[in-house]
Amino acid sequence: MKKMSVIFAVSFLAAFFAGSLFAQEVKFAIPLPLTGTNAKFGEIEKRSYEIAMEEINAKGGVKGKKIVLVFEDSQGKPEVARSIAEKLIDVKKQPVIFGEYSSSCSKAIAAVAEERKTPYLVVTGATDDITQQNYKYVFRLNPTNAYYASGLISFFKEVVKPMSIAILYESSDFGTSGAEDMVKQAEKFPMKVLTKEQYEKGAVDFKPILSKVKSEKPDVIYMVSYVMDASLLMRQIKELRIDAKLYAGGAAGFAIPEFIQSAKEAAEYVVTATLWSPQVVYPGAKEFAEKYKKLYQDYPSYHGAEAYSALYIIKDVLTRAKSWTPDGIRVAMKGTNMVTAFGPIRFEDKAGYTNQNFMDTLVLQVINGQFETIWPQKYATKKYVYPIPRWRDRK
Amino acid sequence: MKKFMPPIILAVLCFLPLVGLSSYAMHILVLVIMWSIIGMGWNLLGGYCGQVSFGHAAFFGMGAYSSGLLYYHFGISGWWGLLVSIPVLTITSLVIGFICLRLRGAYFALATLALGEVLRVTAENLVKFTQGDLGILIKQRTWVEKTWYFYVILLLAAGSFLLVKKVMESKLGYYFVAIREDQDAANSLGINTTLYKTIALCLSGVLTGMAGAFYMNYMGYIDPTTVFPLYDISIVTVMVVMVGGVATYWGPVIGALIMVFLAEVIRSMPKIGAAHQTLFGILLIFIIIFLPNGIVGDFRKITGLFKPRGALK
Numbered sequence: 001m002k003k004m005s006v007i008f009a010v011s012f013l014a015a016f017f018a019g020s021l022f023a024q025e026v027k028f029a030i031p032l033p034l035t036g037t038n039a040k041f042g043e044i045e046k047r048s049y050e051i052a053m054e055e056i057n058a059k060g061g062v063k064g065k066k067i068v069l070v071f072e073d074s075q076g077k078p079e080v081a082r083s084i085a086e087k088l089i090d091v092k093k094q095p096v097i098f099g100e101y102s103s104s105c106s107k108a109i110a111a112v113a114e115e116r117k118t119p120y121l122v123v124t125g126a127t128d129d130i131t132q133q134n135y136k137y138v139f140r141l142n143p144t145n146a147y148y149a150s151g152l153i154s155f156f157k158e159v160v161k162p163m164s165i166a167i168l169y170e171s172s173d174f175g176t177s178g179a180e181d182m183v184k185q186a187e188k189f190p191m192k193v194l195t196k197e198q199y200e201k202g203a204v205d206f207k208p209i210l211s212k213v214k215s216e217k218p219d220v221i222y223m224v225s226y227v228m229d230a231s232l233l234m235r236q237i238k239e240l241r242i243d244a245k246l247y248a249g250g251a252a253g254f255a256i257p258e259f260i261q262s263a264k265e266a267a268e269y270v271v272t273a274t275l276w277s278p279q280v281v282y283p284g285a286k287e288f289a290e291k292y293k294k295l296y297q298d299y300p301s302y303h304g305a306e307a308y309s310a311l312y313i314i315k316d317v318l319t320r321a322k323s324w325t326p327d328g329i330r331v332a333m334k335g336t337n338m339v340t341a342f343g344p345i346r347f348e349d350k351a352g353y354t355n356q357n358f359m360d361t362l363v364l365q366v367i368n369g370q371f372e373t374i375w376p377q378k379y380a381t382k383k384y385v386y387p388i389p390r391w392r393d394r395k
Numbered sequence: 396m397k398k399f400m401p402p403i404i405l406a407v408l409c410f411l412p413l414v415g416l417s418s419y420a421m422h423i424l425v426l427v428i429m430w431s432i433i434g435m436g437w438n439l440l441g442g443y444c445g446q447v448s449f450g451h452a453a454f455f456g457m458g459a460y461s462s463g464l465l466y467y468h469f470g471i472s473g474w475w476g477l478l479v480s481i482p483v484l485t486i487t488s489l490v491i492g493f494i495c496l497r498l499r500g501a502y503f504a505l506a507t508l509a510l511g512e513v514l515r516v517t518a519e520n521l522v523k524f525t526q527g528d529l530g531i532l533i534k535q536r537t538w539v540e541k542t543w544y545f546y547v548i549l550l551l552a553a554g555s556f557l558l559v560k561k562v563m564e565s566k567l568g569y570y571f572v573a574i575r576e577d578q579d580a581a582n583s584l585g586i587n588t589t590l591y592k593t594i595a596l597c598l599s600g601v602l603t604g605m606a607g608a609f610y611m612n613y614m615g616y617i618d619p620t621t622v623f624p625l626y627d628i629s630i631v632t633v634m635v636v637m638v639g640g641v642a643t644y645w646g647p648v649i650g651a652l653i654m655v656f657l658a659e660v661i662r663s664m665p666k667i668g669a670a671h672q673t674l675f676g677i678l679l680i681f682i683i684i685f686l687p688n689g690i691v692g693d694f695r696k697i698t699g700l701f702k703p704r705g706a707l708k
Binding site for chain 1: 417418419420422423426516519520522527528529530532534536539614615616618620621627659662663665668669671672
């Protein structure tokens with residue numbers, strides 16, 4: 001009994017002193033897919049939010065208040081994401097919502113946020129139409145799908161000059177809109193679209209589709225897919241010895257370290273569009289990447305950088321907001337103009353979008369088993385390798 | 396007393412929105428009622444008629460898409476989908492029933508399982524018609540407040556409950572049970588088994604489809620993976636009925652309460668909430684092992700546990 005009371009007293013004191021460091025705390029719950037098929041990305045984001053939280057708290061928090069983050073598992077299901085959003089607005093009275101990974105969950109939350117007049121910062125959902133609804137309370141920090149490949153397109157134009165392209169994409173929101181956009185770009189080029197094939201996520205064999213691609217001899221093979229599919233596609237391209245001038249990926253699965261680990265030498269010289277890489281010149285990017293690597297033995301993908309920067313944006317907005325009410329925060333959010341580790345952030349209304357951040361996207365190439373930024377040239381960490389050697393000339 | 400239970404519960408539910416529940420609580424309530432309708436639909440086919448379906452997502456998705464496509468192609472309110480889904484699903488069920496209901500037991504279950512997946516892949520690939528994976532988004536939902544959604548779904552649920560009760564108290568119901576108990580015996584007594592199984596499938600499909608049409612109007616966004624999934628809809632439907640009580644009137648309601656409300660409560664608990672899937676899984680295993688007839692079906696077993704020992708003598 002005595003022991004218990006000592007423990008109580010000690011923990012009470014500890015809590016008291018910990019509490020006294022910060023006068024108050026400000027608590028945010030973040031919806032993320034922590035279980036289910038998108039859990040991998042949810043995990044990367046969760047870790048990144050935590051790194052940002054510790055950094056901000058170490059520097060005194062927001063207006064002297066300590067940030068406390070809680071994570072709510074949405075399981076990647078829109079109706080659960082919606083429940084979480086309703087709860088945050090109604091029960092927790094949280095004046096601003098941010099987070100979620102997939103486009104469909106982001107859409108569900110965006111609809112609630114707009115109806116309930118609570119600002120929502122979309123962190124990774126990429127489908128174009130989220131910010132095309134004229135929503136006043138929905139902001140998005142990541143470029144939309146239509147802009148994901150803009151860096152890649154300029155690389156095509158200036159270096160590769162392809163005449164034909166084959167597009168393979170997974171059947172999802174992200175895959176479809178990525179492929180549609182590439183078709184539109186190809187028409188402008190002009191570049192002939194030889195095939196546009198959709199496949200089921202998590203397929204075990206791509207050889208039927210790839211044989212078709214091989215017979216058509218495209219200059220470029222462009223693929224939009226997640227990790228496992230990305231590496232299997234490249235491995236089977238290698239097995240079938242399909243020699244295209246360039247193998248290009250549309251971000252997501254091609255732009256995260258697991259791709260190189262599981263595709264091994266088949267990944268060599270593959271280029272991919274990405275929104276961010278650890279080598280970018282933005283302040284804090286390198287530090288964040290190194291810190292993440294130290295903690296989790298791997299570099300974060302662009303999703304991590306987006307999450308990490310999202311919390312900095314929230315901090316910036318809260319510092320500038322006149323009042324911590326939904327409307328006060330919305331006004332402050334609209335006035336955001338800052339550079340984060342992810343890149344410059346400004347929420348603009350243009351080209352049919354509302355409150356959308358526009359930025360340069362990058363091109364990475366796998367050179368000697370490492371991702372290197374190769375395009376745009378001002379951000380390049382290494383010179384691109386092009387033309388790439390044919391399969392039979394490789395070791 | 397038992398006779399007055401449904402109207403009493405209905406009356407209590409009718410007054411609930413007036414108490415001033417938060418919109419979060421209302422959302423959970425709406426989902427619970429929606430799932431109990433799906434459960435009632437499944438129960439009619441799987442519980443009473445004994446034809447276990449693993450593809451109710453097919454009906455749910457058809458309902459949701461008939462509402463969504465009306466809005467997308469013709470620009471009319473998605474609520475018409477509630478009406479349109481009735482003929483759409485009746486026809487679909489007839490076609491499916493004609494093909495699949497000749498199969499029995501596991502083969503029927505497998506056929507329905509395939510059906511859900513077939514429809515999902517179809518919806519993903521008919522890009523011109525369904526927008527594929529981009530899904531259908533309603534720009535402006537009818538109401539911001541939950542009250543009216545609540546009353547709509549409550550009305551649907553009351554209607555479904557009444558329908559199931561009336562059907563089961565009629566001759567039709569006895570045919571269903573006869574088919575479940577022994578199909579060959581039923582056949583030899585002159586019951587046209589394929590016909591009555593098809594009727595059960597139609598009723599079941601329509602109820603589920605109407606819930607789907609409601610979902611479209613309520614959530615404002617659907618895509619093939621949210622309305623045609625195997626795990627999140629088809630399997631959950633089976634679980635709702637299994638946990639609540641197969642072939643009982645209140646089973647689907649109790650099941651929905653557990654699968655939606657309890658799942659949300661466990662998920663929201665601080666600290667242990669992180670393991671919500673595990674905890675919930677364990678709970679389900681317990682229910683299935685110790686209460687094989689579901690909570691309503693084995694209600695006596697549960698009350699027996701709390702009675703003083705002496706009472707058993």
